[in-house]
Every structure is written in C-alpha cells, then in structure tokens.
Amino acid sequence: MFVLPLILGSVLIPLARDARTDPPPMLCNGHAELCDRPFDEVVFPATHNSMSNADGGWVGPFQEHGISEQLNDGVRMLLIDSHSWETPKQSAAFARHLSPALSASFTASESTTVRKPGVYLCHLMCGLGSTPLASAMTDVSNFLATHPDEVMSIFFEDYVPADQTAAVFDATGLTRYTFVHVPGTPWTTLRQMIDSGHRLLVMSEHEGPPPAWYESGWDLTQDTNYAVKTPARFTCALDRGKSTNDLFLLNNWILAPIPSQADARIVNSYSFLFNRARECERERQHVANFVAVNFYGTGDLMAVVDALNGVSPP
DSSP states (O other): OEEEEEEETTEEEEEEEOOOOOOOOOOBTTBGGGTTSBGGGOOEEEETTTTOBTTTTOSSOSBSSOHHHHHHTTOOEEEEEEEEOOOHHHHHHHHTTSOHHHHHHHHTSGGGTSOOOSEEEOBSBGGGOOEEHHHHHHHHHHHHHHOTTOOEEEEEEEOSOHHHHHHHHHHHTOGGGBOOOOTTSOOOBHHHHHHHTOOEEEEESSOOOSSTTEEEHHHHEEEOOSOOOSGGGOOOOOOSSOTTOSEEEEEOOOOOSSOOHHHHHHHTSHHHHHHHHHHHHHHHTSOOSEEEESSTTSSOHHHHHHHHHTOOOO
C-alpha cells in the first residue's frame, strides 16, 4: 500500500491509496466476449482430416502440421478418421486403383503387408499415413491440461467400436474433459463449460453413445456438401443431419485425389471464406459453428473465424 502525506496546516495526514487492481477479465478461447455465449452460437476453426499432415510424412496430406501444432495455432475442432489397420488383402485391392507410380510406392511399404493391432487415425488406408489414436489423444489431453480456458470439439468418422475409442480416452486422461449435451436443452456457455472442466465435445458419425459423451454427430450437427470439385460449385444446401439440428458444420475444401494448397489459397482466402460463411449463415439461419478447411495455415481461417465471432484478433 502506498501512502501519500497530505499537509493541512502543520498536520500531516496520511492518505492511503489502494494499489490493488481488478483482475483481468476471463478469456474463453482467447476472448472475453465469448465467455457468456452459448456453445451453439460460437464459431470454431476446424481442420478436415486433421491427422493427415505434411510434417508427419503422410502421402497426400490434408494439413501442413500435426494435431499438437494445430491446437497451438488456434484450431478448436478436429475432424478425424478412426480405423483398425487394414489387412494385406485390403491393401492389395486398394493399390489396384492407384496410378502405377503411387501403387508401387504404396505396396513397397512394409505397412501394407502386416496388420498392426490397435486403433489408428488414417485416411482411406493406414499404409498412406497413420497416427495411433492414443498418441493423438495424448496431444489433445496435454493441450487441455495446459490451456484451462479453452473449449474444443472432436468429430470422429469412426470405423471402430465405441468402446475401443472410450478405452483410449480413459487411458489418455481425456474422459474427464468430455462434455455431455442433453438434446432439447439450451446449450451451455463457454464460461460454464470451462468452470465445470467439461470442455470437450466429442461426436461420431457412426457409433454414437454409449458412453454418453460419445455423442451421435448427425443428431446434433447439420453440414454442407463435402465433395465439391471446384470453387464455383460450393452451395449452402443441406447435406447430412437435419436442418433443425443445433450445430452447423461448414465444409470448405476442394475434393481432389491429392489435396492442393493452391486450391486452399483460393477457398481459404478471407474474401471467399468470409463471404461464403455469411451467405450460408443467412440461408441456413444459423451461424457456421465449425468452419472446416484443408491446409489451415494457408489463407485466412483464423481471421475469418474472429470476424464471424465479432471479436478482434488476440
């Protein structure tokens, strides 16, 4: 406490000035403005086939960097595919549909002749690239542990039984963060999710609950077409889920045999992505909760999400 003397005649009267200041406002996903916003009114940056990345040496990667770096860079929704390792017979059948050069590279790998145990994140074939589910979920668990004011989601394109995924969540410490939304009830605010500790929404395409936190994705979410081949073909039309579902996934990538950063530079640019998100918000009467792209580091995904949320960059 700092004391200032005040001279009144010949009398010194100490005046106390309280040096304490109000604590800084709580930040939720980096912004105080988002704390009291319900989950279904917040926009989150998302990555398509998040596990497939150039840093990890995947064939035909969809992202520049792996999941840990994506989270550190601001991604808050992961779209990932869970698989058991394919059999050698499945690998051989897949190779027949590849170009001669790619087929030779694919079949030369030992990973196509040996089936590995466990659950992996793969796209199409694990021989093209893989990450053990436990490794990826450890990265997520570590991120949540060290970033207590962050809320995020995972959407599984799941090809393994739910109990196998649940076992990995238990083993990696992720289960304690999972959030359960009761259908038909108002969505919790980010502040409430953070205060409760339950700040990870998990959805699946196929299996669904149980456990209760392994939510049925298409009961909660609606989306747009994910198989668009040119920027001019994008629409806001409903693809999966019901138009009355609470959450809206905006799929914003170009489908190609090998994902292209050149395509991403076009469709992830601020003008293209922001205008499309706003158009779909008007047409669908719902904010785009998850804006999902290939090559999240190419273009302006984070700036667009901030603008859609009505917040300034952190």
